[in-house]
Amino acid sequence: MMDYVVAAVTALLLIAGALFALSAAIGLVRLPDLYTRMHSASKAGTVGSGLLLFAAGLYSEDSVILARALAGFIFFLLTAPVSAHLLARAAHRSGYDLGDISVRDDMAKR
Amino acid sequence: MITPAAIITAASSGALVILGLALLLTVWRVIAGPTLPDRILALDMLTGIAIGFIAVIAIKTGFSLYIDIAISLGLVGFLATVAFARFVLSRGSIKSPPSAAAAKGKAKKRRTGRKRQ
Amino acid sequence: MNTLIFRTVAPFLTALMLLFSVFVLLRGHNEPGGGFIGGLIAASGLAVYGIARGVSAVRRALFFHPLSIAGAGLLLSTMAGLLSIFFAVPFMTGLWIYPRLFGVEVPLSSVLLFDIGVYLVVLGAIASIALALEEREVE
Amino acid sequence: MEPLLSILVGLFFAAAIYLMLSKFSIRIMLGIAILGNAVNLLLFTSGRLTREVPPIIPAGLDALPSGTANPLPQALILTAIVISFSFLAFLLVLTYRAYQDLGTDDTSEMHAAEPDDRLLPPLGY
Amino acid sequence: MADVTALTFLALCLPLAGAVAAPFVIRVFGANGAWLLAIAPLLAFLHFLRFVPVVARGEVVAGGYVWVPSYNLSFSWFLDGLSLAFALLITGIGTLIVLYAGGYLRGHKDQGRFFSFIFLFMGAMLGVVVSDSFLMFFIFWELTSITSFLLIGFDHEREAARRAALQALVVTGGGGLFLLAGLLLLWNMSGVTQMSLLIGSGDVVRESPFYLAALILVLVGAFTKSAQFPFHFWLPNAMEAPTPVSAYLHSATMVKAGVYLLMRLNPVMGATPAWEILLPFFGGLTLVVGAALAIGQTDLKLKLAYTTVSSLGLLVLLVGFGSEYAVEAAALYLVAHSLFKGALFMVAGIIDHETGTRDITGLGGLMRAMPLTSAIALAAAFSMAGLPPFFGFLAKEEIYAALVGGDIRALTFTSITVFGNALMFAVAFVVALKPFLGRPVETPKHPHEAPVLLWLGPAILAVLGLFAAVFSNFTHAALSSPISAAIRGGPTEIDISLAPHIGLPLALSVLTVLLGIGVYWQFARARLLMAVLLRSAGRGPDHGFDLAVSGLVRLAGRITRFTQPGRLDIYVTCTFVCVAAILLVPPVVYGELPRLPIWPADVRLHEWAVFLIAAVGLAGVLIARDRLTAIVSLGIQGFAVSIIFLLFGAPDLSFTQFMVETLSVVILALVMTRLRLVSADRRPPGRRIFDGTLALGCGLGFTLLLMRATQMPFNDTLTAFFNAYSKSIAHGANVVNVIIVDFRGTDTLGEIAVVAVAGLAILALIRIRAGTERKLAANDPDSVEAEG
């Protein structure tokens, strides 16, 4: 029975994670400018792959592997905002302006 | 009879297809751009999706060792993005693109002007 | 890149990456990993540190020139191979000992020594390349 | 599977060679990077392909059960990857220096070592 | 005789010892050191002299040492009449030349070096004539070319001397290569490697299908060395050398080497139609051309040089005739010519030395100032002119006796010879009489009788020329008979004496003398006539040499610039054309194409996606409009490759590929930061189509090869072994890693060496700046500034 529970949860996590990733990809394609796309990539991507990793850890039914999967997830949480920040900052500093639909840019006033 | 294995197989195959689709979309953004940061962002995302892809493979094949690869991939993707951001920054502003000739002149000046390196 | 956020996070990331690199190195014999990948991860960690806090910080941190580390690694690997001359077996023959530390049997081998050498070479060489390039960037 | 991979390998080689036939050093470097992958895939295919099962001996077993991927080409490729990476890194920096010192990335304009107006030796005695 | 072999070896080594000792001896004793140095060749001469009775009995002195046994080569000599005569001439005249050079180059700053060169040449020449083994013969043959190069170019600060030296080297050295091929062919044909054995296998050689090829090769070698037309031009130019060199090289040694070779091979290759046509033809031509050109000169040495050409032609002609008389005549003329020509050259040198000029038109009346020299000159000239009672007469009589006959061939060559001899007669007296007779003419230097070192040599030679004729029986028994026996390959039965052959030969001699006197009488006109003739004939092979050399260099330049255009894209294109050919030709030639797979193969959806991504990445790199898109696309194909590795059970690979691909992209990005470059394709459409086709061709080739190779049965013993023992013996569950660090750890050792060196090389590339090292090259190696 436990097998079924694990399998079901894993399957759910798998599909959910994959869909998150897909939605992030769609966002990447659909959103109008670089900065809005960043929201999509840094969040949905992290969560999507985090769910999938978690699924993998869970499915192994091994605490060590689960711990490792979680450690990996935490690592992404540490790095994802930093890389987003670096890219956004660099882009903004190099003159990549916000898209036309943007309503405000306090940084440009500096 | 639906076994747990069958559930997992079906779900993982489905996930792989979805992720494959996501990968292709992301690749499209890499190619399409339009700006350099867009491409970098898409590449960063590509590693993110690849991590998920690998996790699914780990489940599908039952080899949890793939998880470690996924972890290192996260690390690597981060490094790439940092380096690219660094690159974008050091290229200077795109609003006043220096001409190729100016760059050459600059390179020459640096060559001659440098005393000790 | 002089950003407060990156500067603050970088040491933690680097420490994590260094630790992870040793992990990857040590488990290589039984699972994916090994000296080469370990070394690459460690070098990447140092690269992150260098990008965030400047090359001189890394140089100070390392004490030795990265290439000297690479040299030491190459020396260690070769020595691991030459060790077998004392046991009348050919070059690079794996030699194993199993000392007990605190009741735990720890397998040590010339093969491990070899892999550590690989780790050091990769760490040193790649770090040297990255630092040299980064140095030119900043000038 | 091998025929499909063979075709992919062919594509990799074709792309790499097309890039390397260019006059521009950057494109040549891109070609070299791809060439490395092409050869690695060739080595990989030459050891025949097996899906998904890595050559790692499961706990409790003493030898690898059949049906796993061939570890030897993998080991060879691992060596080759590292080597080609080292070369690529060197070449990239060299390209950079060439651009700096020679002022161009067009290899057909690089004549420092082989000047167009190379002298003939004196014709007398 | 204690140990003849060892002594002979020592005798052969004496010149070498002289070469080594000469600079020191000269430094210590000055020009008078020549007396000391002359001991070396004199000892050798005396040693060889002891063999004369033995050889005259028809025996052969042979000996030697093992040298290169694995190539059938020994350092061995073989002295029959021919080689002994040559050995005596070389060492004998050599002794006199050493003395002469002591006087001639007195006070010259390079006199020591000069003696070294002369001795080296003497050793080489001696080696040529005594060698038994082909290869040893050839080695010494080439050594004579090399050492003569040094001698002719001795006055190296004059361009003409350098030119002449190169010319001699090119002509004789080049001919040597033909000779080498010829000798190797002879070796193949006969199966022997020694002259002494070869002489016995003449029939085998003559019947071989390669006979003509071998003959032509050998003849080119001999003709270039012996200055036969049309290779004659180097010899007069070689007069740029100091006179002792001319006297030595062009009387008895260098130029005679070719004649020696022909004589040596006469029993092996002679007596065939080809031999009997080619040799007389070229010999006769050379005789006439040489004599005619000699008339046209005003320079004493040049006159003598052209008569040497002429005499060599005569010798070749005689060898080609091959009859008993012809051979005897050749033997006599060979020795006679060595004596009188050596003496005359030395006399010319004395005149030059004493008066400061060699121009015949600016000389006269030297008899009073230099009575001894003029006597010597006259004696030598008599011999050269073929007048009794001198050695030359003896030879000339035999020549005519050999040539006369009723057929058209005999008639032709007889008239040629008479004509040539007449011209030489005239030249002989022009050289020996004109400078000494008449009123004294003002010369650059005030002439005196020459010092003893200078006149001793020619005097001895002149006297010998007389004695040889007077004691003709002895000469015949000791010298000419053994020589002709050697040339014929068997004993001869003719006799000679100073008493003239009554009959046609005597008549021809008289005719020659009369004609010669006629030419001498009208010498000025004859010279003008020759000059006009020469001018109308256009420029000769000498000028051709200049054209050939500069033309060769220009042609080589053009070819080199074509094969080496200095453009990387051409080099790469050429390389890949070869690759495409190599990959595509064999399957087509052997008709072995791989079985085509059945589509669709068992490929899963996500696998297709990955392949597609790889393809898209590749396409992205190819079509990218800016370099960053290209770099990012490069990352995509790299990621696709790592996922392919992952999908086919290679986690380690995938792991590494991810890392490496990222680092590559990072380094690319870091490196490209400063470069304002466009990576877009900028080649014209035609070039694109060509490149694309070539690239696709190579790709197709690799696909076919890989498909075919993977369709062959696979031998997986290695893998099975690794899988079986990885854990059980090597204690590792990850077979790939165990292979890397244990089974094939040595690969990894090399690999990390590559990584370490790459680090070092890149550091050097980034850090070292141009110029820092250049200072070093210019200045003291130890005073280089430290560098960061």
Added chain:
Amino acid sequence: MAAPASTVDLSAAMIAAPVPIGHWLAILPVAHCLTLGAVLLMVRAYPRLQAWLAISGLMLLTLMDAALLAKVATEGPLTMVMGRWLPPFGIAFTIDLFGALMAFTAALAALAGGIYALADIGESGRRYGFFPLLMLLMAGVTGAFLTGDIFNLYVWFEVLLISSFGLIILGSEREQIDGALKYAVLNLIATTLFLAGVGILYAIFGTLNMADIAAKATDLRGTAPLMTLASLFLLAFGMKAAAFPVNFWLPASYHTPRIVVSALFAGLLTKVGIYALIRVMVMLQPVEREELGFLIALAAAATILVGALGALAENDIRRLFGYVVISGIGNMLAGVALGGVDGISGAVFYAVHSMVLMTALYLAAGQIARRGGGFSLSALGGLYRQSGGFTAVSFVLFLAACGLPPFSGFWPKVILVKASLDIGAWWLAASMLTGGFLTTIAFGRLFLLAYWRPAPMALAPSRRCWRTGLSLAALTALVIGFGIMPEQLLRLSQSAAAGLVDRQAYVHSVFPEGRAP
């Protein structure tokens, strides 16, 4: 050393017998180079210590290679399987006479170069790794000569290649960068082709051990993949060796680096290409070599002529010598084309001669520039007047390069010409002789212009330097020695060639039972 409890039969996987200490000679040269290279890498900051270590290390290497050569010459091929795994599973170092001879000569050349470098490479060159690069170059070269595993051969190729990259750019002059780029790209293509060949070879044979391939190759014959494979190797190694029509990289780069580096390259690198070509074409794929013989002979003839003509057309003496290297490669290639013990022994002899001679020639070029003020023939002159001793040394080297007696170049030329005439390949013999003739003209002109011709400006009297003098004199002595007493070397190259043609001893050394499992 406690072995873990195991039920596995060790003898099925490992060589049980203890290894005699003498067998270590198989690996010691390489291990020594790597060790010393590593140490030198660590002491980069101490130029004096580096130089001292490197020179004594090179001497030791020479001694090791000499001992190895002596052992192999007396006892036959020597094999050590690394990690004592049964061959063909572990990497075997199998040293036959051919390999040992090449390794020994390479060590001699490197020693001479190293001593010369003491005077030629200054502080910055040392700091940026001349000596470690040299040692690791030697590791690559020696490894390539000694290994018995084809993938391992690839690895050593790469070691020597990357070291050569490091050496070629020491100095960073503009032409060095340009030359290095062409050199690097083209050589990288060559090694990549080699690696692709190894992959295909593995796909076909399933093994990488050369003895094993030699043994197995007899079963699989005449098929297109094998021909393609052989052609691929031919192209890859032909490129490495700088054979026409893939010789461009050599004249494009060899004249650019420091003169010691040029000397080492000229002496060592192309010879490794020839070594591999002989090893693979003659020992592993003799049937394919036979079929490709005509093609190889054509390439050989073209290489000889292109090289000799290039030498005639060059004004820069370093480039001139580069073409002489190429011409020599053509001669060795002719030996490969001829096959048979005669042809191969000619090629082997030529290779040894060329390693010594070309190193010496480039070192002499360095002296010419030092004494005469440059490398340009149009500006040189007066060297003969300046120093008789140096002129004598140069003259000997020039004669040897032309293949004239009595120096080392003469013997291989005679052997090769004879071997060509033996099989009726008169045109090959003719091209060899023509090549020698053209080279003679080139060197004759060089001697005329640079030595005999009066100097355009008065030359300063040259200062004596024992380091440069010693290395040049020692190499010249070898050139003379090989010429006057060729027996030893001739016998060695004949035995080496015989060992390559008849592979029994080689295979037996790896598989004492006769065949691989």
Added chain:
Amino acid sequence: MTAFLFNLLLAIGWVAVTGSVSLLNLIFGFLLGALALFIIREPFGGKTYPRRLRPVLSLAALFLKELSLSAWKVTITVLSPDMKLKPGIFAFPLTVTSDFEITLLANLITLTPGTLSVDVSTDRRTLYVHALDCSDPETTRRNIANGFERKIMEAFR
């Protein structure tokens, strides 16, 4: 102090990841961690370490909640047919002062719905945040100040 805690954290992480729970492995992990920290020793001069465990856990909980919300919101946004966006960058005046706190806040903001930290001003007083919906920046500022920023100050002061 931070260094020691971080080192201990690294050791525990080591044990968890290697999966071999033993004292020896913990010590080994600690030693390795110490080595890693030794290499990057310079930055650890500061004194920031959490005083109480509860606020830290509370912060973590808030973060996880916000993270899931964030992902979901972004998903909804990108999948909605019309995507009514009013993106923009607004300035957020910082109350926290230490490097560590600023960094933590900035990263947490990035992981919350619709906001992304772009840069910190050189005087370290202002954080520039990009928001998908920048129609009412004042509300967003208040949410951040009362949410993450307050909790951070509770945990680390």
